[in-house]
Amino acid sequence: MESNDLYLVYHGLFVPKITHSEDSLKYFETFEVKDDDLFVISYPKSGTTWMQEIIPLLLNGGDFTPVQTIPNWDRVPWLEETRAALVMDKLRSPRALVSHMPYHLMPSTFFSSKAKAIYIGRNPKDILVSSFHFHRMASFLDDPGTLEEFADKFLTGQVLFGKWADHVKSWRNPDLGDRIFYITYEELVQDLRGAIGRILCFLGRQLSADALDRVTEHCQFKNMKQNTMSNYSLVPQVIMDSNKSPFLRKGISGDWKNHFSPEMEAKFNAAIHEEMKETGINFTWDEE
Numbered sequence: 498m499e500s501n502d503l504y505l506v507y508h509g510l511f512v513p514k515i516t517h518s519e520d521s522l523k524y525f526e527t528f529e530v531k532d533d534d535l536f537v538i539s540y541p542k543s544g545t546t547w548m549q550e551i552i553p554l555l556l557n558g559g560d561f562t563p564v565q566t567i568p569n570w571d572r573v574p575w576l577e578e579t580r581a582a583l584v585m586d587k588l589r590s591p592r593a594l595v596s597h598m599p600y601h602l603m604p605s606t607f608f609s610s611k612a613k614a615i616y617i618g619r620n621p622k623d624i625l626v627s628s629f630h631f632h633r634m635a636s637f638l639d640d641p642g643t644l645e646e647f648a649d650k651f652l653t654g655q656v657l658f659g660k661w662a663d664h665v666k667s668w669r670n671p672d673l674g675d676r677i678f679y680i681t682y683e684e685l686v687q688d689l690r691g692a693i694g695r696i697l698c699f700l701g702r703q704l705s706a707d708a709l710d711r712v713t714e715h716c717q718f719k720n721m722k723q724n725t726m727s728n729y730s731l732v733p734q735v736i737m738d739s740n741k742s743p744f745l746r747k748g749i750s751g752d753w754k755n756h757f758s759p760e761m762e763a764k765f766n767a768a769i770h771e772e773m774k775e776t777g778i779n780f781t782w783d784e785e
């Protein structure tokens with residue numbers, strides 16, 4: 498497998514060496530998916546951490562113990578990362594897992610199983626901004642340069658997990674039928690309680706109105722920011738320096754408007770339009 502100082506190149510996709518190894522990727526490929534497994538799928542910076550908070554609460558009837566005692570990366574592990582093999586035995590069924598992988602690279606047992614998936618999408622302009630600040634604070638990622646330079650890399654897929662558009666398109670596979678549920682970061686921002694209600698419905702689960710209120714409150718940005726099991730404050734500062742930019746940074750939609758010049762916006766829109774035209778995939782943010 499090709500690599501440089503910071504990244505492995507896995508099927509053409511950059512993955513950070515600090516969290517991925519040839520062994521972890523082999524583990525991912527040969528993983529035995531169970532029918533009751535639940536995958537949260539995201540392109541990086543689309544709301545993964547948010548889902549790692551929400552999903553366990555929905556699967557265990559609103560019990561706060563796991564989200565208050567287990568770091569998010571062990572609570573709902575990334576299947577492709579090195580922690581997965583270490584914590585898998587500790588997960589109770591139904592197991593909740595996250596992955597940044599595109600559809601076609603999923604383990605073969607995922608395709609033959611009945612495991613469900615939730616795909617969380619986000620406006621790529623906000624993903625770019627979030628990722629830019631993440632690259633500034635994380636010593637295991639390359640220097641992003643200027644936002645304009647980073648945008649060029651993002652649009653050509655020279656970033657973690659490749660092109661955003663390729664990821665989104667790959668997961669719109671009709672073979673998945675009703676095994677997959679699509680939701681966006683923007684829907685969660687706009688009406689978290691309503692979005693959680695729809696996720697519950699997809700999972701065939703219920704919570705009392707009181708429990709739903711408590712879960713919703715717990716998963717608000719300001720509260721997750723205080724949760725040491727979810728705000729990455731357990732990671733040493735030399736690896737993630739929250740003085741440069743906190744991991745839970747702003748938690749809003751539309752922050753790109755504070756960062757993009759009109760020229761950059763035009764270039765970005767044209768590139769994404771070119772990628773997404775003729776796909777029939779529309780997002781609410783396309784109107785912005």
Ligand code: PPS
Binds near residue numbers: 626630
């Ligand atoms: S990663 O590195 O791929 O796991 O990152 P990911 O968790 O997908 O994305 C990080 C962004 O999600 C925001 N976030 C939230 N926003 C609103 N409410 C809640 N509760 C929440 N939890 C995480 C986080 O702040 C990052 O977005 P930005 O725009 O940088 O603030």
